[in-house]
Amino acid sequence: MQPPSLTAAAAIVEALVATGVRWAVLSPGSRSAPMAYALAEAEAAGLLGLRVVLDERSAGFTALGMSRAALLEGRRAPAVVVTTSGTAVANLHPALAEADAAGIPLVVISTDRPHELVGTGANQTTAQAGIFALAPRATVDIPADLTAPGPAGLGEEPGRAAITGQVRRAVLAAAGTLTRDPGPAHINARFRPPLTPGGGPILGEPPSRAALAGPAVWEAPAPAPHAVWDAAAPATGEGGSAPGLVVAGDCPDPALGDLAARAAERLGWPLLAEPTSGARHGSTAQPRYAELLATTAGRDLASRVRRILVVGHPSLSRPISALLARHDARISVLADRARITDVAGTAGRVIAVEPAGTPGGRAGQAERIARLLGGGGRAWAADWTSAVCALDPLSAPLGAGAGSPAQADAPHLGALTADDAALAVWASCAPDRAGAEAPLLVVGSSMTIRRLDRLAPVGAPAPTAVANRGLAGIDGTIATASGLALASGGPVRAVMGDLAFLHDAMSLGRGEHEREPDLQVIVLDDAGGAIFKGLEYAGVPGDERFARLFATPQRGSITALARALGVAVHEAGDARALERALAEPVRGLSVIRVALA
Numbered sequence: 001m002q003p004p005s006l007t008a009a010a011a012i013v014e015a016l017v018a019t020g021v022r023w024a025v026l027s028p029g030s031r032s033a034p035m036a037y038a039l040a041e042a043e044a045a046g047l048l049g050l051r052v053v054l055d056e057r058s059a060g061f062t063a064l065g066m067s068r069a070a071l072l073e074g075r076r077a078p079a080v081v082v083t084t085s086g087t088a089v090a091n092l093h094p095a096l097a098e099a100d101a102a103g104i105p106l107v108v109i110s111t112d113r114p115h116e117l118v119g120t121g122a123n124q125t126t127a128q129a130g131i132f133a134l135a136p137r138a139t140v141d142i143p144a145d146l147t148a149p150g151p152a153g154l155g156e157e158p159g160r161a162a163i164t165g166q167v168r169r170a171v172l173a174a175a176g177t178l179t180r181d182p183g184p185a186h187i188n189a190r191f192r193p194p195l196t197p198g199g200g201p202i203l204g205e206p207p208s209r210a211a212l213a214g215p216a217v218w219e220a221p222a223p224a225p226h227a228v229w230d231a232a233a234p235a236t237g238e239g240g241s242a243p244g245l246v247v248a249g250d251c252p253d254p255a256l257g258d259l260a261a262r263a264a265e266r267l268g269w270p271l272l273a274e275p276t277s278g279a280r281h282g283s284t285a286q287p288r289y290a291e292l293l294a295t296t297a298g299r300d301l302a303s304r305v306r307r308i309l310v311v312g313h314p315s316l317s318r319p320i321s322a323l324l325a326r327h328d329a330r331i332s333v334l335a336d337r338a339r340i341t342d343v344a345g346t347a348g349r350v351i352a353v354e355p356a357g358t359p360g361g362r363a364g365q366a367e368r369i370a371r372l373l374g375g376g377g378r379a380w381a382a383d384w385t386s387a388v389c390a391l392d393p394l395s396a397p398l399g400a401g402a403g404s405p406a407q408a409d410a411p412h413l414g415a416l417t418a419d420d421a422a423l424a425v426w427a428s429c430a431p432d433r434a435g436a437e438a439p440l441l442v443v444g445s446s447m448t449i450r451r452l453d454r455l456a457p458v459g460a461p462a463p464t465a466v467a468n469r470g471l472a473g474i475d476g477t478i479a480t481a482s483g484l485a486l487a488s489g490g491p492v493r494a495v496m497g498d499l500a501f502l503h504d505a506m507s508l509g510r511g512e513h514e515r516e517p518d519l520q521v522i523v524l525d526d527a528g529g530a531i532f533k534g535l536e537y538a539g540v541p542g543d544e545r546f547a548r549l550f551a552t553p554q555r556g557s558i559t560a561l562a563r564a565l566g567v568a569v570h571e572a573g574d575a576r577a578l579e580r581a582l583a584e585p586v587r588g589l590s591v592i593r594v595a596l597a
Contacts, residue, residue, distance in 0.1 A: 009034035015167035029084020060095025061476030065483025078105035102470025138173035244307035249314030255355035262366035285458035293319035429463035444496030491586035
């Protein structure tokens with residue numbers, strides 16, 4: 001016989017399993033004990049994976065990485081993060097904010113005291129329901145003793161049914177199944193003591209997903225891409241040969257990025273694709289596009305653009321932002337979710353799409369998009385390629401011509417620059433270099449991703465790269481990579497600057513009973529925030545103020561810190577050392593510190 005707290009926790013976990021949740025992250029605490037016991041039993045039964053993470057902020061980003069892994073597999077299945085009450089809950093807010101902005105499914109389960117203790121000064125008790133403000137797609141507050149018999153509750157079976165319905169509602173909201181608006185959802189579960197299990201199993205018989213799923217949510221076949229809002233509302237495609245561009249920003253769903261690449265090819269339009277767009281492999285993708293747009297030739301090409309198709313969340317360069325703010329171009333947004341990117345309010349058309357799950361299906365969708373937009377001459381894309389080839393050679397020689405994968409195969413053999421190192425990591429994750437064991441790539445969201453946007457080659461095959469670009473914070477990068485490695489079951493490389501590493505270094509730690517992810521963290525140690533050197537603050541007189549207020553170089557040893565957390569560290573002082581380290585397969589947890597010139 002289990003107390004009501006345990007039967008309620010069991011109902012929550014069974015409902016999570018039934019709705020397709022495969023991973024949970026738990027931060028230790030007292031009020032969350034019923035959830036801990038139920039999750040551990042579910043893990044032992046093979047129903048889901050469980051990771052215990054000491055720090056709640058790290059736990060939130062670990063779960064975010066797990067949800068990203070599901071998206072890479074073509075599933076909008078949220079991971080779950082569980083905490084005790086009080087400040088533990090508030091520490092999840094950064095991960096929820098990122099999930100909200102990026103449209104990543106994520107479910108938070110905060111455990112809480114009963115309602116009557118809120119506002120009384122009871123220990124570790126605050127108003128948790130609604131603590132995340134507007135970020136959650138749904139907020140559910142489950143009362144204590146819902147499964148208790150008699151006047152205190154509904155009874156076990158009715159209480160379980162009520163809890164199952166609430167959990168299903170939260171998971172569907174997080175996945176965006178009905179709304180096409182994926183993101184975080186919050187379940188606040190209140191437990192009254194006793195919080196420890198009685199005799200016997202908590203979950204009983206292993207739950208059947210089919211038996212617990214409740215009302216079926218039928219997924220209709222993905223509709224053909226269609227304009228859901230069109231300011232001009234033409235009856236047919238635009239046709240003609242007005243020059244166009246495809247701009248592809250961050251796309252958490254790689255199928256959308258692949259669709260962008262196929263649409264650009266079918267349209268015959270140049271493709272300006274960010275490293276985490278999933279579109280950089282496209283045949284019309286242009287390298288060094290931001291650099292080109294800052295030149296006279298690039299500005300001339302941009303002035304001729306009359307149509308732009310925007311995919312994902314472009315946010316890395318000011319020239320692209322300026323391009324998308326133009327009112328003299330016909331701007332269309334290709335969107336797979338309700339929240340579209342239209343910063344300047346210039347979009348004249350929204351094309352709704354649910355990317356097909358197969359390359360053949362996406363090829364058909366690209367054909368439909370081309371009919372909606374009309375095509376363009378192949379010579380137009382060739383003009384962009386010629387302009388890129390006319391740019392001054394890069395300071396770091398990248399080998400063959402623009403767009404060739406060989407660009408990243410010839411780093412300097414002497415002292416390393418940050419550009420050299422970032423490109424070497426990119427190349428080490430490309431499928432042609434690593435074959436079936438190609439690591440997934442997590443990129444720091446500040447200067448590192450901008451280096452790759454500027455320098456990384458285009459054309460197939462490209463690494464599968466992800467970054468937390470929803471709100472573009474540097475926090476949680478290591479934790480996100482760890483969650484991605486654990487949930488994907490494959491190797492992951494994460495490349496970032498020294499500040500992003502130090503900000504999240506404690507995410508390298510793990511409990512004695514937790515398995516080691518196959519994760520290699522490459523730290524580009526350039527002694528502070530390099531991104532600010534390219535912004536206007538670097539031009540303000542007063543070097544000491546700039547260093548202290550913006551660059552913020554840190555004391556201490558990255559190597560010593562990582563080793564103190566039990567992580568193997570390799571020092572790479574030159575290109576040969578880095579090349580040797582990256583040639584080894586990613587096995588277990590390690591750090592490569594790259595000492596930059």
